[in-house]
Each structure stands twice: as structure tokens, then as C-alpha cells.
Amino acid sequence: SQQGEEDPQALSIQEGENATMNCSYKTSINNLQWYRQNSGRGLVHLILIRSNEREKHSGRLRVTLDTSKKSSSLLITASRAADTASYFCATDPAGDYKLSFGAGTTVTVRA
């Protein structure tokens, strides 16, 4: 079943601006992952944050995790046109090996 919910559903920004999207989930998790999907393509793994971590960085990406609020955020700094894609969070509920995906945030970066 779908556990994650992303907010906003869509985001349009100018190149160079930052993009922030949020993900909320319902049950306890082992970890939370963020993926990117370009239109009509498969998923690209961006970053995994474990339940005992609060923040993680990878290049221009910054992910936070607040297990008390059951939420995570993905920040893309200095966005580029190539960042245009849909972004999904996926949770790995504690005790369940299956990933549950959120509805996704569609990000459009205008040149």
C-alpha cells in the first residue's frame, strides 16, 4: 500500500533557485529513499537516509528526516534545467522489506 505522501504535487522554479519538496509517511521505517524519474524512464536512486540519521547530503541534494513527525524533505540547491523530473520518496517500513512509494512531486526548472 502507498505510505508516502509528497507535497507539493508540482513545483515550477527558475534555474538557479532552490527546490524543496516534502514527504510524509504513516508507519515506523527502517529507512527512507528519494528517487528521480525522468518522463517515461525508470527510477534513479538519489539518496538513502536511515531512521537514525537526521540529515544527509549528496552534491546539490540535502535530505532531512524527522521521525517524530514522520516526514522528510528533499532540497535541490542551485537547480538546473536537467533537474526537471518527478521526485518520489519511498519508505522501507520497519519489518517489511517492500518499498512503499509516495505520489511524487513533479519539478519543472525553467531556463
Add this chain to the structure above:
Amino acid sequence: GAVVSQHPSRVICKSGTSVKIECRSLDFQATTMFWYRQFPKKSLMLMATSNEGSKATYEQGVEKDKFLINHASLTLSTLTVTSAHPEDSSFYICSAETVSSYEQYFGPGTRLTVT
């Protein structure tokens, strides 16, 4: 490393025919593979989990006789959509989990169109 391929990338078939989609882990062994379905502008919905050498576990609401899954080896899983209908048209994505970790690697997806 950790590359997953899917074949075909696109397929168009006539209503009533069957279509087989292959998912391969190219450079690692995958004890578990997952099959997802994605409708336009929607999230991925897990259809089934397949483990090498055993029967697949289907999610609630997914017809196992309609979507046949075979995980014949540690590098290959196939999904066969039997007696396809236009409502089966969708984007099907597989993922593979490595033996050593629980990280999933996704294939590029297969676009199925049933006419």
C-alpha cells in the same frame, strides 16, 4: 555497477495476446526482484515480489493468473501479461535487490500498449 535492464522497452500488442517482459540484473545477483506498475503521472504500485526458485508473492488486488511471474535465476525475472486488455496498458518497472543489502536497483521500465 548494479545495473538492471528490462526488455523490451516498448511493446504494442493486440487485445487477447500475451506479452513477456524480462528483467535482468546485469552485474550482480538478485535474490529478490520486484515488479511495479505505474499509471501516467502516478506513483509506482507494487504488484508482486519474486524470489529466485520460489513462487511470487502478489499484492492484494493483483491477479496472479493474469500477471505470471517467473524468477528462473538469480539474474532474471519475467513478467507475462496474459490475455492482455487495453486496461493493462501501463508502464511496468522492475527492481532487483542485491544479496548483500536491501537496496533496490530499478530497471528503465517497459511501456505496454494494448490495442
